[in-house]
Amino acid sequence: MTGRTNTSKQEGASALHSRLSQTVFNRQVPGDLVRGVTIAFTAPDTITDSANGLAVFRVGQRIRIQGSTINDNAYVCKTVAAGTIVIQSVNGIGVKTQIAGPSISIQPDDFT
Numbered sequence: 001m002t003g004r005t006n007t008s009k010q011e012g013a014s015a016l017h018s019r020l021s022q023t024v025f026n027r028q029v030p031g032d033l034v035r036g037v038t039i040a041f042t043a044p045d046t047i048t049d050s051a052n053g054l055a056v057f058r059v060g061q062r063i064r065i066q067g068s069t070i071n072d073n074a075y076v077c078k079t080v081a082a083g084t085i086v087i088q089s090v091n092g093i094g095v096k097t098q099i100a101g102p103s104i105s106i107q108p109d110d111f112t
Contacts, residue, residue, distance in 0.1 A: 039100055
């Protein structure tokens, strides 16, 4: 899924009272960054978040884990709920069991 760019025109007056046209760009990126010390892993395919922040991702979406001591990699979401993502193993690579602790981030990997 690609980002969407919205444009809108706004009129503003300068110090000399002339009218200037300004264009405003807002980029919307699918999914959100989730970061916290509440994220844990259970081999071979489960990511959990006791803060229930994982529902921002979607089934089939590629995500990237960073900050984990042993699970930094890209994965594909097989099922998604607020507190749990079940991943599809990619090239036979799943997650290794790891308790929550270090600050781990999960973000969309749609643009890599």
